[in-house]
Amino acid sequence: MLKRTFRTGLAIGLAVATAIAAAAITYERYDTKTLKRTIRRDAVLCGVNTGLPGFSIPDEKGNWTGFDVDFCRAVAAAIFDDPSKVTFVALDANDRFKELQSRKVDILSRNSTWSMARETNYDLYFPAVAYYDGAGFMIPASRNIDSALDLDGSKVCVQDGTTTKMHVADFFRTNNLKYEEVKEPKLDEVVKAYQSGRCNAISADVSQLYALRLNLGKSADHVILPDLISKEPLAPVVRQRDDDWMMIVKWTMYAMINAEELGITSKNIDQALKSTKPDVMRLVGTESNYGEQLGLPRDWAARIIRHVGNYGEIYERNVGSESKLGIPRGINQLWNAGGIQYAPPIR
Secondary structure, eight states, rough: OHHHHHHHHHHHHHHHHHHHHHHHHHHHHOOOHHHHHHHHHHSSEEESSSTTTTEEETTTOEESSSSSHHHHHHHHHHOOOOSOOOEEEOOOOHHHHHHHTSSSSSSSSSOOOHHHHHHHHHEEEESSSSSEEOOOOOOOOGGGOGGGOOOOTTTEEEESSSSSHHHHEEEEHTTTOOOOEEEESSSSHHHHHHEESOSSSSEHHHHHHHHHHSSSOGGGGEEEOOOSSSSEEEEEESSSSHHHHHHHHHHHHHHHHHHHHHHHOOTTTHHTTTOOHHHHHHTTTTSSSSHHTTTSSSHHHHHHHHHTTHHHHHHHHHHHSSSSOOOOOOGBGGGGGTTOOOOOOOO
């Protein structure tokens, strides 16, 4: 009888231990309390590039600026009415998804391409496209090449752990061209290899190539070829099974796009709050309770626009006409202006 009782107790103990272990694993992978933790911490943890002009780069005092940086500030503005309540964590390309999974950051806002494999393999969500991009090539102007189809026999520098490696291989194989791959684990090492002449072409997302060219001396010495060899929808990233947080991140992006479409800017937000137009009223929170449905105040979108701006403002000051990069809007124009940026309506 005593042995039976002992065995029964042991079995129950093992079952409980197994359940606790399973719960711990589930919590590790599918934490659903990001918003609560963020509010308790009083800051959004944002994973960004280690240093990419126009997108995320710190100055000598550690102050971060850039397109991806502003998106995290927009999330903080929606939650706290204060865009400064963000802690930026610089992440390398090889570590970014693992660090998000381990909850080192709440959002990854770091020129990351949305792909099926990344969602399924890493249990992540890419809530909304922030920037439509594509892989391309930069070469020394002295090569006198104006098309990627003339790169036969080139030595191409790429960063390991990125989608670019595959796109370069696919491009050369599809077009029956030969090339030599020169891969490095970190972006600065890729650039050094290009500068030292170990390769005579460098491939990355075109937006990244514009940023890299700023640090290579005279822009005229380097040419970014017009060819796009892939689709690269760059998007913020969050963990799966945390739908409340995912909805906030997604609709922060859509609020900025809708604001630009409606002509609402950081300069005229006070006038917009007095508008009687239904679409404007729903966006800024003077009609209905869409913010509350996200777990945020009614004026969540107005906070974003006031503190950070609409999508066009963020684009132009960081990477567009008002920046050193001067990247044309192109397909990142709104859908009604010749581009493909399109946000579902807030209604």
